[in-house]
Structure formats: C-alpha cells, structure tokens
Amino acid sequence: MKAVTFQEKQRVEVKEVEAPSIQQNDDMIVRITATGICGSDLHLYHGGFPLPQDYIIGHEPMGIVEEVGPDVKTLKKGDRVVIPFNVSCGHCYYCSNHMESQCDNSNPHGEPGGLFGYSKANGNYPGGQAEYLRVPYADFSSFKVPENSELDDESVLFLSDVIPTAYWSVENSGVKTGDTVIVLGAGPVGLMVQKFAWIKGAERVIAVDHVDHRLAHAKKANNVETINFKENKEIGSKLHELTKGGADVVIDCVGMDGTVPPDNTFGSEGDNQYGTISPIITASQAVRKFGVVQLTGVYGTEANNFPLGDFFTRNVALTMGQAPVIHMMPALYKMVENKLIDPTDIITHSFSISEAAEAYRIFDKKEDGSIKTILKP
Ligand code: NAD
Ligand code: ZN
Ligand code: ZN
Secondary structure, eight states, rough: EEEEEEEETTTTEEEOOOOOOOOTTEEEEEEEEEEEEHHHHHHHHTTTOOTTTTBOOOEEEEEEEEEEEETTSSSOOEEEEESSEEESSSSSSSHHTGGGGGOOOOOTTSSSOOBBOOOGGGGOOSSSSSSSEEEESTTSSOOOOTTTOOOHHHHHHGGGHHHHHHHHHHHHHOOTOOOOEEEEOOSSSHHHHHHHHHHOOOOOEEEEEHHHHHHHHHHHHHEEEEEEEOSSSSSHHHHHHTTTTTTTEEEEEGGGGOOOOOOOOOOOOOSSSOOOOOOHHHHHHHHHEEEEEEEOOOOOOOOOOOOOOHHHTTTTTEEEEOOOOGHHHHHHHHHTTTSSGGGGGGGGEEEGGGGGHHHHHHHHHTOOOEEEEEOOO
C-alpha cells in the first residue's frame, strides 16, 4: 500500500510499504478514505520529536472497515468509522473516566498514552496517512458513523482530532458566559476553538496570528476580533490593554513551532528555537489576574524562560495536554449533524496521497491561502 513516511527534517515521501494486518483479536483494519494533515504533524516534520526514517505519519483518519479480529463485537466489514488520534484500551482507570489520552495500556513503552503516527515515545503506532490502518482496541478506539448519516467525509473527518480538541480546550479552561477569550494561533485548531468559545457563551473572542489570510478567515467565518502580532511587537501588553486588564482565558493553539526566531523575522519555519516559548509569554501577559491559560498547542521539550513567577504572583492557572477524544465523539457528531457547527469551512486543500510531499510543503509554508489540508487515498 501507499503511505506517507518521514524521511528527514522537512521531507516526507510516499512509499510502497507492507499493508497492516490483524495482530490482536480486538484489532481492525480500516481502508482510509480521508485523513488530515495537522499542526501536530508539522512538529514531526520539523524534527520536534525524533522519528526513525520510513515511519508512517498521520493521526486524523477515517474510512471503511476492511477486516475485524475475532473479538471485535460492535463493528463489521463495510462500516464507516472515524478514528480518534488517541489509541486507548477502553477499560483502564483513565479510559473509564474520560481521560483516554492517558490510557495505561496503549503505550508499551510506558507513559504517556498511545497516539497514532507519533513516534516510539507515544506507543510506536504506524499512522493513518496511508491506504490502510491497523486500529487496536477497535470497539473502543473508533466512532461508527450512523448508517443513515447524510454527512460526507469532510463533515465528519475532524471528529478524529480538531473538533474534540477544540471543544475540550474551552471545557478544560472553563470558558463561561460573558468571558473574554484570546485564542493564540488561527490555524485549524484555533479557528475551531473560536467557534466553541462563542457556543460556550463568550462575550468577546480575539484571534492572534501573523498570517493575514488566516486572520481574515477568522473574522469572516467566526466573527472574531483579530490582531496581527507582526504589526504589534509588544503583543502581550497590547492584548492586556485591549482587554482592560487581561482576558479571562487565553488558549494557546500554537505550540512549540510558534517560537519567534531571535532575529525577529517572525518566520514560520518552525525549524528553530524549541527552547523559547513566545506564545506562553504572550499568554502570561494577556491573561487577567486569576485567569486561565490553556496550552492546547503541543510542547515536547523543556522550556527555558518559562515565566513561572508571572503565573504564580498573578494567580494564573495553567491547564494543558492531549485532548481525550473518544468520549466526546458521539455528542460532537450530533452537533455537526444538527449544524450547530460547520467544520468544513477550514478545508482549503485536498490532495491524493501521492501528492503528500507537496501537501506538507504548502501546509507548512501556509502558502496559497492554506488552512486545513486533507489527503484522500
Ligand atoms: P497550525 O500550525 O496550522 O497553526 C498554528 C498557527 O499559529 C499558525 O497559523 C501560525 O501562523 C500561528 N502562530 C505561529 N506563531 C505564533 C505566535 N507566536 N502567536 C500566535 N500565533 C502564532 O496548527 P494547527 O493544526 O492549528 O494546530 C495548532 C496546535 O495545536 C499545534 O501545536 C498542534 O500540535 C496542537 N494540537 C494539539 C492537540 C491536543 O490534543 N492538545 C490536538 C491537535 C493539535
Ligand atoms: Zn491532529
Ligand atoms: Zn485505557
């Protein structure tokens, strides 16, 4: 089968590899029909987490069940499924208590919980940017799209990650009616967070980025205020002033690639300073006293210059982590079906899997108006 494989920093290649097979009785094999490229894949692309050559990437897949192991009870060949990015057993303490992203059994290498296509440290599961995917714990680690569903792949695909991640980000940070919410990063995740901030009752939502077309989209699609940090170098204090003392909640949807190079060129090369943490510094300045900073953007390294004193002395709470996706999928599917949110407006590019190298390049450089890029094997 064809699969997107990591080769070296900023180079992925579509290769012919052996198709996966059932290994455990509760596994299934899914024939992938659509799969997203995520900001999290860019951390891999930029070498933020070490990957061996030929590792298969991808954690936002959906498709048709091709084969099930003998212990799979709720699924059969031909079912249409969306696969959450977390690999989770379904019966440990964490899976039983809506914390599937820290499943005790899905990572043979220890902690944290397993993730598809995200290196040995996260369980060493081959990813979903491929023609076929092996899904362990099939009954639990999947969402079956109802048989009578009228929704196309584009409408349900992001139940694998972006929709639940965004929903969880506003839940976990306690956004409530009347709040002012600042969303750092107007990529796919940030854009979806903006939608849920409104749904949760925010009174003011402010989007921060330096990519003009993404900010324009945020304004048009989500009716938020926007601010370009390239034109506002003291962005933290500017936001503090704009919100008259800081926002109730600041949600970082950037992560470790959002660091500003020391020469202040604001390059989005990502290829740089994993040791500096500019979105966190912005957040620490833009949040009000007793406010909340939620880190949804991924951090995988030690970070110097962390403004711990600012958090402590101003009573700011810090929340973070990988979203536990599975338990939220049925309710969020209903929200999409009932048109409470439209996740499709973020899709700007769709490629065949053979074109993955170009798809990654465009998504990384944010060229050609790119927001969310999907691959359709
Ligand atoms: P993306 O790379 O497309 O978007 C990030 C955006 O941040 C870009 O538009 C970029 O221009 C902007 N940006 C860069 N530096 C900035 C800064 N200093 N301040 C404000 N904006 C800045 O990625 P995405 O797909 O939207 O994902 C966003 C983040 O969320 C990534 O770090 C990804 O790994 C993470 N993520 C986390 C989870 C989770 O469970 N916690 C799930 C999915 C994605
Ligand atoms: Zn993702
Ligand atoms: Zn578990």
